[in-house]
Amino acid sequence: MSGLDRQPAPLERERPGPGATRRAVLMLEDGRSFAGEAFGSVGEAFGEAVFSTGMTGYQETITDPSFHRQIVIMTAPHIGNTGVNDTDYESERIQVSGFVVRDPSRIASSWRAQRTLDEELENAGVVGISGLDTRALTRHLRERGAMRCGISSADTDLDSLLERVQASPGMVGADLAPEVSTAEPYVVEARSGLPIYRVAALDLGIKRNTPLSMAELGCEVHVLPARSTAADLLALAPDGVFLSNGPGDPASADYAVETLTGVLDAGVPVFGICFGNQVLARTLGFETYKLTYGHRGINQPVADTRSGRIAVTSHNHGFAVRAPLTGLSETPYGRVAVSHVALNDDVVEGLTCLDVPAFSVQFHPEAAPGPHDAQGLFDRFCGLMAANRQMRGDG
Numbered sequence: 001m002s003g004l005d006r007q008p009a010p011l012e013r014e015r016p017g018p019g020a021t022r023r024a025v026l027m028l029e030d031g032r033s034f035a036g037e038a039f040g041s042v043g044e045a046f047g048e049a050v051f052s053t054g055m056t057g058y059q060e061t062i063t064d065p066s067f068h069r070q071i072v073i074m075t076a077p078h079i080g081n082t083g084v085n086d087t088d089y090e091s092e093r094i095q096v097s098g099f100v101v102r103d104p105s106r107i108a109s110s111w112r113a114q115r116t117l118d119e120e121l122e123n124a125g126v127v128g129i130s131g132l133d134t135r136a137l138t139r140h141l142r143e144r145g146a147m148r149c150g151i152s153s154a155d156t157d158l159d160s161l162l163e164r165v166q167a168s169p170g171m172v173g174a175d176l177a178p179e180v181s182t183a184e185p186y187v188v189e190a191r192s193g194l195p196i197y198r199v200a201a202l203d204l205g206i207k208r209n210t211p212l213s214m215a216e217l218g219c220e221v222h223v224l225p226a227r228s229t230a231a232d233l234l235a236l237a238p239d240g241v242f243l244s245n246g247p248g249d250p251a252s253a254d255y256a257v258e259t260l261t262g263v264l265d266a267g268v269p270v271f272g273i274c275f276g277n278q279v280l281a282r283t284l285g286f287e288t289y290k291l292t293y294g295h296r297g298i299n300q301p302v303a304d305t306r307s308g309r310i311a312v313t314s315h316n317h318g319f320a321v322r323a324p325l326t327g328l329s330e331t332p333y334g335r336v337a338v339s340h341v342a343l344n345d346d347v348v349e350g351l352t353c354l355d356v357p358a359f360s361v362q363f364h365p366e367a368a369p370g371p372h373d374a375q376g377l378f379d380r381f382c383g384l385m386a387a388n389r390q391m392r393g394d395g
């Protein structure tokens, strides 16, 4: 028997015959609509229309809590070819409110595939649309900006759908982290069995691979709900505090800013990712603002402003930090430098504090999905925790 003979048969979904597909419509808040076919669950979904340029990693994308209340459009036309499995979930469930694919794969062919994408969406009750011109839709969003959107395969009357889209909530001012955060604290054990560092992680919408990446380096990660206070975090006597990614508008997360203020005052090392970068920025006194259409995908070049090194990184953000790209900013916590800048549009992609042990990045070193260029940032966090211990004389 050859190796090929032993491969599992591809999973194929029974599909309706020609002409039997169900009509679906995608409607944008400015009245532009796109006709397509129902994909996943039949029904109706509303959210902010955003596009992702990742060609792979769709399972990690749809299960990333940062996409809560967003309808994700994949710019790569062919999605679903490796199916879906139980292990690549980045959270407990599918988080996107809707999913848009030009040309879903008719079969799922991978030794790891357990179900097709179509049936996974359907089982989860997540509404999708396929067969529409995703290139035209993406170009429209690039010109006009991310906007509210609705998908319907239930009621495809354009006028009434537009009314429902315009009545749906937008993303500016949306406080969504508590909606996706863990209800109860939990612990991710250090991989070695011997914890070297204890990390208190504020779950603002954390992805599974983030505590796992730290656990690989010997961290015992205590994950706490979004509204935990500084006292809750510090009660663990952590070596460091981690602030996760998360959905919604960072300008609405005053509770996280208050928590972080207490942590910075206590002198505990801090590392933040994405939403966590925005929360650190706000705590330092910087503002956040909404990008026209955001950065989403796994092929985003970022420059390290100190070394000049360029990393290709994974992004998923619609908001960004406003800070001077060069020089040092004076803040209530001392001097702060912009450590990383996006090469496509000069957006701030990271901050480093010079006078307190804190730094953050807007992109995703946990790389799920994504390239591994930025993984060293978890080592940098461990280095910061080690240095802080030594400084306190207990290292």
Ligand SMILES: NC(=O)CC[C@H](N)C(=O)O
Binding pocket: 066, 244, 245, 246, 247, 248, 249, 250, 273, 274, 275, 276, 316, 317, 318, 319, 320
């Ligand atoms: N992935 C994230 O943490 C996203 C942060 C924030 N919700 C934004 O869109 O910018």
